[in-house]
Amino acid sequence: MKKIYTRPKSLKRTPFHYCPGCGHSITHKIMTELIDEMNLQDKTIGIPPPGCSVFAYNYFDIDMAESAHGRGAAVATGLKRAYPEAIVFTYQGDGDLAAIGTAETIHASNRGENITAIFINNAVYGMTGGQMAPTTLLSQKTTTTPYGRDDKIEGYPIKMSEILALVKGSAYIERVAVNSPANIIKAKKAIRKAFQVQIDCLGFSMVEILSPCPTNWKMSPVESWKWIDEVMVKEFPLGVIKDITGKKDAG
Amino acid sequence: MAKVLMNGNSAIGEAAIRAGCQCYFGYPITPQNELTEYMATHLSRKKGCTFIQAESEISAINMVYGASLAGVRAMTSSSSPGISLKQEGISYLAACELPAVIVNMTRGGPGLGSISAAQSDYFQATRGGGHGDYRTIVLAPSSVQELADLTYKAFDLSDKYRVPLVILGDGMLGQMIEPVEFSYEAPKEPIIRNNALRGAKGRTSRIVKTFTSNPATVEEINWSLFRRYQLIKQEEVVWDTFMVEDAQLIVVAFGIAARIAKGAIKSARIEGMKVGMLRPITLWPFPAEKVREVANRTNYFLVFEMNMGQMIEDVQLALEGAGEVSFYGRTGGVIPTPNEVLRVISRLYYQKGLK
Numbered sequence: 320m321k322k323i324y325t326r327p328k329s330l331k332r333t334p335f336h337y338c339p340g341c342g343h344s345i346t347h348k349i350m351t352e353l354i355d356e357m358n359l360q361d362k363t364i365g366i367p368p369p370g371c372s373v374f375a376y377n378y379f380d381i382d383m384a385e386s387a388h389g390r391g392a393a394v395a396t397g398l399k400r401a402y403p404e405a406i407v408f409t410y411q412g413d414g415d416l417a418a419i420g421t422a423e424t425i426h427a428s429n430r431g432e433n434i435t436a437i438f439i440n441n442a443v444y445g446m447t448g449g450q451m452a453p454t455t456l457l458s459q460k461t462t463t464t465p466y467g468r469d470d471k472i473e474g475y476p477i478k479m480s481e482i483l484a485l486v487k488g489s490a491y492i493e494r495v496a497v498n499s500p501a502n503i504i505k506a507k508k509a510i511r512k513a514f515q516v517q518i519d520c521l522g523f524s525m526v527e528i529l530s531p532c533p534t535n536w537k538m539s540p541v542e543s544w545k546w547i548d549e550v551m552v553k554e555f556p557l558g559v560i561k562d563i564t565g566k567k568d569a570g
Numbered sequence: 571m572a573k574v575l576m577n578g579n580s581a582i583g584e585a586a587i588r589a590g591c592q593c594y595f596g597y598p599i600t601p602q603n604e605l606t607e608y609m610a611t612h613l614s615r616k617k618g619c620t621f622i623q624a625e626s627e628i629s630a631i632n633m634v635y636g637a638s639l640a641g642v643r644a645m646t647s648s649s650s651p652g653i654s655l656k657q658e659g660i661s662y663l664a665a666c667e668l669p670a671v672i673v674n675m676t677r678g679g680p681g682l683g684s685i686s687a688a689q690s691d692y693f694q695a696t697r698g699g700g701h702g703d704y705r706t707i708v709l710a711p712s713s714v715q716e717l718a719d720l721t722y723k724a725f726d727l728s729d730k731y732r733v734p735l736v737i738l739g740d741g742m743l744g745q746m747i748e749p750v751e752f753s754y755e756a757p758k759e760p761i762i763r764n765n766a767l768r769g770a771k772g773r774t775s776r777i778v779k780t781f782t783s784n785p786a787t788v789e790e791i792n793w794s795l796f797r798r799y800q801l802i803k804q805e806e807v808v809w810d811t812f813m814v815e816d817a818q819l820i821v822v823a824f825g826i827a828a829r830i831a832k833g834a835i836k837s838a839r840i841e842g843m844k845v846g847m848l849r850p851i852t853l854w855p856f857p858a859e860k861v862r863e864v865a866n867r868t869n870y871f872l873v874f875e876m877n878m879g880q881m882i883e884d885v886q887l888a889l890e891g892a893g894e895v896s897f898y899g900r901t902g903g904v905i906p907t908p909n910e911v912l913r914v915i916s917r918l919y920y921q922k923g924l925k
Binding site: 360361362363364366369373376379380381382383384385386387390393394395396397398399400401402404405422423425426430 | 592593595620622624625626628629630632633634635636637638639640641642644658659662666766767768769770771772775776777778779780781
């Protein structure tokens with residue numbers, strides 16, 4: 320009998336600690352599949368900063384190091400410059416990349432660092448219990464916006480992909496979601512492309528992933544998948560936001 | 571190599587390159603810019619080496635963390651306000667047992683303070699500085715030559731014990747120009763530490779981290795660090811003495827303050843006062859035993875620092891009441907003259923009835 324499915328080699332045999340319906344597990348799965356498919360297990364180094372996914376090193380069977388909150392892009396910069404043969408990715412949440420780590424992220428991107436950021440946007444601080452994130456939607460209720468996010472008080476959901484697309488050193492930026500089989504396939508394709516951009520030394524690449532957080536959204540997993548489609552993508556439209564590889568091909 | 575004239579900041583840069591430093595990450599701040607500029611000129615073009623002017627001191631120290639993960643010799647430098655920003659990264663380096671050399675050319679504080687030389691970061695440097703139960707080795711040079719010599723030593727010690735290390739200089743040492751000889755030859759092959767993160771090739775994957783949901787694991791990390799610190803305290807204490815043999819009064823001073831005190835002591839000797847000096851070179855580990863040994867000969871100590879009195883606590887702790895400790899300090903970036911210190915020495919000497 321032909322084996323058509325197996326656990327990715329780069330995914331450890333550790334049960335995920337993530338909540339039911341969480342997007343991290345799906346993302347870990349497609350990333351480890353890609354690491355296998357692209358034959359990168361022995362040269363990839365991951366940097367998961369604090370957040371629910373700080374434990375990513377328990378699941379990825381590759382070299383990994385924790386970083387301080389928000390500093391992933393700086394740590395990845397130092398690592399990649401010291402050892403350019405490595406494929407280096409950060410795995411950051413919205414609080415990490417879009418609030419405390421904005422400076423590190425923008426400048427790493429602007430220097431055109433050959434690193435890849437996997438940016439999990441679930442519009443909420445998950446690990447600390449559901450506080451407002453920089454990407455929390457207007458009128459969305461969180462534990463620190465109990466009456467809904469009010470732009471006059473808390474400002475607007477920040478769009479990091481669009482901001483980073485304006486930065487000259489970024490090479491490839493795409494926003495995807497992991498809320499349906501079709502979207503998961505697209506997400507995997509985007510991450511593959513981001514890694515390829517790094518392999519080809521074209522500059523900074525990032526894949527923003529709209530990711531369900533049923534626990535903190537206080538929804539069922541199915542409702543949270545729908546919420547991404549019906550609400551979240553209106554603020555954060557899916558698709559390629561920047562891609563210099565096409566231009567290079569044409570040129 | 572013959573002696574060359576060089577400012578202290580540049581001398582650190584040259585020594586670091588000779589010590590095999592492959593990565594330097596910095597952010598401009600006075601009075602240490604000559605070091606950042608030296609690395610931009612001399613390290614950035616070296617094969618396999620990296621210089622980055624980071625977007626902040628926080629980023630710079632985290633780049634050092636990244637480079638140290640990859641197993642190469644990495645450093646950053648700054649001055650007091652910037653060193654405060656680096657404390658987060660230093661705590662992570664200590665926690666993850668990663669070597670790194672951090673240079674602090676101290677200026678007057680607190681706050682933005684002044685750009686002139688001070689020693690007011692003694693507490694921050696010797697007590698860990700960031701959050702958590704950790705120490706950094708702290709080296710305190712007092713001349714441009716010693717800046718160079720201690721820079722080689724800094725990389726070796728930091729690698730040997732896998733701890734971050736602070737070179738605690740000051741704005742005056744960084745700016746002053748003196749003859750310096752570079753004895754150390756740069757290694758031909760880059761130094762790559764064992765257990766680096768360079769991809770899980772031919773081995774199982776490796777994790778560098780401290781975070782865990784089990785507090786007992788973190789306690790064990792602390793014990794492991796503590797045992798290493800005990801070893802450092804046993805093995806690596808360094809100090810210098812000046813005319814202590816017959817001294818009735820011992821001045822305890824470090825770094826540039828020791829240089830100033832030396833001038834004062836020489837004048838005091840001409841006037842017949844038996845004064846000597848104990849100069850800690852490692853501020854952590856502190857030469858406590860040496861202080862006690864000197865206290866067998868005299869009871870009188872004068873601690874002289876360019877701050878409001880920080881190292882004095884270590885001297886008092888070392889003496890455990892066995893000596894009488896006075897203090898003189900100037901701070902905020904004010905640089906006292908040898909004559910000023912001489913006046914303090916004379917007053918104390920005769921007040922105490924010393925002969």
